[in-house]
Amino acid sequence: MKAGAQGPERGFNPRIAAQRATPGIAQFLSRYLTVAFLDPGQQRAGWRDLLVLFDTPVQQAARRDLDSLSLGAVAAEVKTVRPGPARAAVTFLYQGGRPVGATVKLAFDGSADVEQGTGPVRLRSVFQLLWTAQGWRIASYQSQTGASP
Numbered sequence: 001m002k003a004g005a006q007g008p009e010r011g012f013n014p015r016i017a018a019q020r021a022t023p024g025i026a027q028f029l030s031r032y033l034t035v036a037f038l039d040p041g042q043q044r045a046g047w048r049d050l051l052v053l054f055d056t057p058v059q060q061a062a063r064r065d066l067d068s069l070s071l072g073a074v075a076a077e078v079k080t081v082r083p084g085p086a087r088a089a090v091t092f093l094y095q096g097g098r099p100v101g102a103t104v105k106l107a108f109d110g111s112a113d114v115e116q117g118t119g120p121v122r123l124r125s126v127f128q129l130l131w132t133a134q135g136w137r138i139a140s141y142q143s144q145t146g147a148s149p
Contacts, residue, residue, distance in 0.1 A: 021092045021099040028136040029088055033108055036070035037121065038083060043075035055130060055137040068143045077114045084109040102129040122146060
């Protein structure tokens with residue numbers, strides 16, 4: 001994961017700030033990829049564990065966009081997903097000495113086993129994250145899934 005930080009404070013050290021914030025965002029992104037791609041059974045639960053990762057004002061939009069954010073409708077056909085490489089580039093926004101937002105460019109590649117065989121899956125997303133009382137939440141997104149090229 002590549003990380004950087006920006007903040008208005010005098011004496012702000014972006015390298016140190018990014019190092020401190022990276023473990024929390026890495027955990028958030030790992031959870032996202034797990035519930036969106038590695039656990040096809042999430043569809044049966046209505047993607048509940050995925051949707052809570054979105055800030056309340058965008059949860060309805062995320063529900064409509066599940067096919068571009070996760071395995072979506074094809075999850076019912078997926079038996080297993082084998083993860084491949086995931087890459088993230090993160091820029092943190094700091095205020096008052098703590099991270100309050102982040103821009104994340106996330107790329108994930110893997111393969112999915114279905115009745116007909118195995119096929120590639122991929123995700124290319126840009127997320128705007130906010131730090132909330134519940135932790136990191138996706139406040140806006142541009143996302144695309146599909147077969148790997």
